[in-house]
Amino acid sequence: MDFLECKVCHVPYDEEDHRPRNAPCGHELCSACIKALIKNRIFECPKCRQKNKVDVPEDLPVCFGLIDVIRAFKTQSISIPRETESRASGASNDESCSVHWKAIRHWCLKCQMWLCQECLESHTTLIGCYTATSAKAMADMKEKHSKNIDMIITLFEENTKF
Structure with a gap:
């Protein structure tokens, strides 16, 4: 189920460092990768190369749909x-x-x-x-x-x- 992991670092999304966030272009990445990709307050999406002004990962919206799926997996004890x-x-x-x-x-x-x-x-x-x-x-x-x-x-x- 690769939609539950960051497409850059391939670490499963969680609600902490690898929280899924929506880039302005619509692609999803974890907070840790977004933080690593911000250079001089500019974030360049590794998928489509769109550049946007972003100071910190928290400036980008959380992908709550994925958070709900992660929580459902934990609740259902599905592994x-x-x-x-x-x-x-x-x-x-x-x-x-x-x-x-x-x-x-x-x-x-x-x-x-x-x-x-x-x-x-x-x-x-x-x-x-x-x-x-x-x-x-x-x-x-x-x-x-x-x-x-x-x-x-x-x-x-x-x-x-x-």
Whole structure:
């Protein structure tokens, strides 16, 4: 979901240093990047190169549509890591476990973590843990969160209309 991150530094937007702001040209950037791009009180958009007089990032309006989406993600406890998105889109399942350097093939529903075969063998001894293959887990996650994601995208689109 790259619309939730700054297009310049690729850091996810937040409500602090990386707060999404609307440049006068309409492009969105985080406060930190805007601050770094202001030279002699002139801000030049890195996307379209439009120049505008801006003293500080706070002079530019906050993109409240994105803030609402970020808050909705936090409220709904939705977390879609990049590797999860790539698996859901059918990309190869070649992510490796950082402990054993083996392919990740399982998901623990209780602990909410990806596991390689070796991690799985020790993990299944934990009480209350239930694991599924990564393909099944992805299908379940996609089904579970599709309504929430649709709602969040609709909210984002409604809040970013001019």
